[in-house]
Amino acid sequence: MSGQLVVTPAERAEVDSILARLLPIGVGAAVFGSRAGGTPKPWSDLDLVLEGSERLSVDLLGKLGRAFDESDLPWRVDLVDHASVSPSFRKIIDASKIPLVSRAVDLVLHQDPRSGNCYKIALTAALLGIPLATRDYDIMQGETRTPEFLARVNANGRIPVLQIGDKFLPESNAACWYLAQGSALVPADRFAQADVLRWMFFEQYSHEPNVATLRFWLRFVGQANLSEAQQAQIPAKRAAGDAALRLMDEHLAHRDWFVGTGATLADIALFAYTHVCEQGGFPLDDYPAVAAWLERMRALPGFVAMEP
Numbered sequence: 628m629s630g631q632l633v634v635t636p637a638e639r640a641e642v643d644s645i646l647a648r649l650l651p652i653g654v655g656a657a658v659f660g661s662r663a664g665g666t667p668k669p670w671s672d673l674d675l676v677l678e679g680s681e682r683l684s685v686d687l688l689g690k691l692g693r694a695f696d697e698s699d700l701p702w703r704v705d706l707v708d709h710a711s712v713s714p715s716f717r718k719i720i721d722a723s724k725i726p727l728v729s730r731a732v733d734l735v736l737h738q739d740p741r742s743g744n745c746y747k748i749a750l751t752a753a754l755l756g757i758p759l760a761t762r763d764y765d766i767m768q769g770e771t772r773t774p775e776f777l778a779r780v781n782a783n784g785r786i787p788v789l790q791i792g793d794k795f796l797p798e799s800n801a802a803c804w805y806l807a808q809g810s811a812l813v814p815a816d817r818f819a820q821a822d823v824l825r826w827m828f829f830e831q832y833s834h835e836p837n838v839a840t841l842r843f844w845l846r847f848v849g850q851a852n853l854s855e856a857q858q859a860q861i862p863a864k865r866a867a868g869d870a871a872l873r874l875m876d877e878h879l880a881h882r883d884w885f886v887g888t889g890a891t892l893a894d895i896a897l898f899a900y901t902h903v904c905e906q907g908g909f910p911l912d913d914y915p916a917v918a919a920w921l922e923r924m925r926a927l928p929g930f931v932a933m934e935p
């Protein structure tokens with residue numbers, strides 16, 4: 628049976644704000660021990676158990692530990708990883724714990740499964756082991772332009788939108804960021820983190836408007852159905868898409884990943900439309916380092932393919 632949390636409202640607010648800032652999606656937190664319904668001394672530690680789907684990284688535990696040490700809390704916070712303790716200790720924890728952050732998150736991806744922007748979010752969630760419900764729309768039938776969609780889901784009339792409880796977050800890269808904060812997909816180092824954003828902005832400005840738009844026009848709309856204005860834009864979009872892919876190819880010629888030594892959101896954002904670039908008329912043979920990187924992406928644990 629769980630009791631009352633023995634901390635002041637200000638202490639609770641400080642603990643909550645650190646957890647809200649640093650705890651990855653899908654990791655829960657609970658208090659156990661003397662501050663969970665016992666009779667703690669004023670200086671007693673706060674015993675905090677963290678619950679993920681598997682063992683938590685040393686990096687995450689270190690980050691949280693530092694944040695609590697540097698806070699104004701008048702006592703220490705002892706962190707315990709639920710997945711790493713013995714079954715008998717786990718039993719003791721589970722009997723007294725008072726939840727602070729639930730593991731379960733109510734996430735819905737509003738998507739058209741043919742869209743690479745939507746796929747970025749599904750791939751991020753899959754690589755992180757975060758369950759996502761989906762709600763499908765047919766963009767070719769204007770289903771994201773209905774008054775109801777505009778009023779409730781996204782006033783910008785586009786998918787993807789990540790719904791978090793009753794909040795709606797449009798823009799694929801913002802949604803990926805929401806999911807991946809605190810995970811290895813967003814590096815902790817300040818420069819590396821900004822470098823990930825650099826590639827995500829590059830993707831939205833130099834890559835997607837060319838590579839994805841040509842795929843959409845040629846594969847889904849059909850060249851014969853394009854307006855004159857769209858037809859006239861094809862050569863410029865082809866040149867700009869080729870420039871973006873070449874730049875990626877040169878960057879990857881001497882490294883395995885866009886930033887640092889492992890996959891990050893930079894790779895996910897760029898993978899989404901690059902792996903289907905041939906559908907827009909960009910032959911992968913022209914970009915051998917990109918082609919090799921696509922295979923490395925496909926080999927990541929938890930990888931899921933885009934719907935064909």
Ligand SMILES: N[C@@H](CCC(=O)N[C@@H](CS)C(=O)NCC(=O)O)C(=O)O
Pocket residue numbers: 742743744745766769771772784785786787797798799800831
């Ligand atoms: N910058 C946005 C682009 C969103 C976007 O262009 N979505 C397209 C599908 S990929 C869409 O909803 N098109 C339907 C429409 O504009 O009616 C993102 O990254 O999420």
